[in-house]
Amino acid sequence: MSDAKLSLLIVAHNEEQQIADCIKSGAFADEVVVLLDRSTDETGSIAEGLGAKIVKGAWPDEGERRSAGIEACSGDWILELDGDERVTPELAKEISETLAVTSADYGVIPFRNYIGGRYVQYGWGAYNGVGGKAALFRRGKKQWHGGTVHPKITLDGRRGEMTAGINHYVDDDMAGMYTRLNSYSTAAAADAVAAGTVPGGLSTFRRFFSRFLQSYFGKKGYREGYIGVALALFSAMYPVLTYIKAQEILRKNSGK
Numbered sequence: 001m002s003d004a005k006l007s008l009l010i011v012a013h014n015e016e017q018q019i020a021d022c023i024k025s026g027a028f029a030d031e032v033v034v035l036l037d038r039s040t041d042e043t044g045s046i047a048e049g050l051g052a053k054i055v056k057g058a059w060p061d062e063g064e065r066r067s068a069g070i071e072a073c074s075g076d077w078i079l080e081l082d083g084d085e086r087v088t089p090e091l092a093k094e095i096s097e098t099l100a101v102t103s104a105d106y107g108v109i110p111f112r113n114y115i116g117g118r119y120v121q122y123g124w125g126a127y128n129g130v131g132g133k134a135a136l137f138r139r140g141k142k143q144w145h146g147g148t149v150h151p152k153i154t155l156d157g158r159r160g161e162m163t164a165g166i167n168h169y170v171d172d173d174m175a176g177m178y179t180r181l182n183s184y185s186t187a188a189a190a191d192a193v194a195a196g197t198v199p200g201g202l203s204t205f206r207r208f209f210s211r212f213l214q215s216y217f218g219k220k221g222y223r224e225g226y227i228g229v230a231l232a233l234f235s236a237m238y239p240v241l242t243y244i245k246a247q248e249i250l251r252k253n254s255g256k
Contacts, residue, residue: 004099005030007075010052011065015083016041018169023050025086028096029079035069043083063151066144073139080135081166088112090164095136098162105157106137110165115227116173123221123228126214126235127184128177129170136162149187174230181234181241188238189245198250204243212236 008029010022013036023032032052036044037059044054055072059065070078077099081087087095091109098107110132113120124131127150134142134155143154171177192198199207215221215235221228 004077005075006077006079006095006099007073008032008079008081009069009073010034010047010081010083011037011069012039012043012047012083013037014039014041014043016043016046018083019043019046020050022081022083022086023047023052025088026079026081026092028087028092030075031073033069033072035065035072037065060148061146061151062148063144063146066151070139070142070144075139077136077138078142082168084169086167086169088164088167091162091166094162094164098160102160103158104160105141106134106155107160107162108132109135109162111168112165114167114169115171115177117169118227120170120224120227120231122223123215123219123231125219126211126232127238128215128231128234129168131219132165134159135166136160147191149184149191177230177234181238185238185241186245188242189249192242192246193249193253198246199239199243201243204239207239208236211239 006029008026008031010019010032012019012034015022019034023034026032032050033055034044034047034052035055035057037057044056048054053072055069057068059068066080079087079095111130113124113129134153137155138157141156145152145154171180212232212235216228216232221231224231
């Protein structure tokens with residue numbers, strides 16, 4: 001690796017079953033920072049035993065959580081991972097070679113998403129997950145904004161593309177997928193009410209169909225069999241559930 005220092009940042013909440021594999025996959029980094037958000041299990045002690053710097057706290061806002069993690073890193077470059085993500089050996093090699101010569105300010109890394117141990121290539125990107133993201137960046141070139149779910153980010157500078165990827169173990173099974181949908185839509189509804197951006201019923205109805213079609217046909221989810229159907233339904237139901245839950249919040253706030 002070049003003289004540029006790389007920090008591996010892992011944001012974790014009760015990830016004692018996964019944190020060791022996550023850290024080990026990024027062992028090539030110069031430092032490992034694990035931000036523990038309201039963890040109550042052994043994630044911290046396991047990470048500390050593997051040499052990680054631990055930052056503890058409570059950040060209900062996802063953007064604030066990510067920003068706090070970045071602030072705790074000392075590297076010139078930062079690689080962000082979640083507990084259910086792994087750097088592949090090919091990516092570790094590519095990053096080590098790239099940082100020495102690149103003029104880019106951030107690198108978009110492709111994701112290999114798994115459900116129940118099965119690699120699922122198609123159907124991602126319409127609320128249900130991502131096919132890639134800018135997880136590698138120079139300090140100061142990526143900014144997280146406020147929000148409890150899917151907060152916006154700002155990227156500054158020149159874009160780079162990585163060839164090798166991150167393995168992302170998204171859900172254990174279909175039940176886990178829809179538990180995630182319930183959690184995401186609850187948080188999104190609270191954000192929408194707080195920001196005064198609750199969508200109308202008609203636009204929500206249209207998005208139900210557009211998001212299903214985008215996931216199933218646009219993202220080729222049909223190639224994944226029943227999992228593709230499940231991913232498309234996730235995408236379609238997300239805005240609908242967000243709308244319904246937001247309406248319930250508004251009703252309760254009005255006292256009716």
